[in-house]
Amino acid sequence: MGAGRPRAFDVDEALDRALEVFWRQGYEGTALSDLTAAMGISRPSLYAAYGNKEALFRKVLDRYLDGPGGYLRQALLAPTGRAVAEELLRGAIRATTAEGRPRGCLVVQSALATGEDATPVRRHVLAHRRASQAALRERLERARAEGDLPPDADTAALARYLWTTVYGLSVQAAGGAAREDLERVAELALSTWPS
Secondary structure, three states: OOOOOOOOOOHHHHHHHHHHHHHHHOOOOOOHHHHHHHHOOOHHHHHHHHOOHHHHHHHHHHHHHHOOOOHHHHHOOOOOHHHHHHHHHHHHHHHHHOOOOOOOOHHHHHHHOOOHHHHHHHHHHHHHHHHHHHHHHHHHHHHHHOOOOOOOOOHHHHHHHHHHHHHHHHHHHHOOOOHHHHHHHHHHHHOOOOO
């Protein structure tokens, strides 16, 4: 069996373009024609390189989480529970308000409004969100075990509180809120941190 014809486009560059479209428009708001136009490829090329729209979105989501949306990974490395919280909130603000990128969060944008056809994507995004919250809770449990949080600290509620704040910051950023205003919200959230 001979080698296939080489692709006439850069797969990673096209994936970055798809990321931007999904980030701006959400999963359901993005049509295949939007993707092929942004990526500079035909529909058959899209299917050959990435599979269907759902498979492409999953690849885009992984790329987002390894790039602009990777602030949780960094936050979990912080030395204290409060530093984890601070890095998570500030990382979310940086990611959702960066110049030259869509505002808001791809994960939040793609899970907010989905119909029945998008149920598999919504479930995938929600599974990611649950895993992120669990990772944060585990890190906060470690902080509690190390004496960095009070022994009675409810780490599950703290993790949920932080993610709820992150998602709210993302929605506010998508609506055009200024970075400075979001920073003030983060400061207020951090002022409630258990000591």
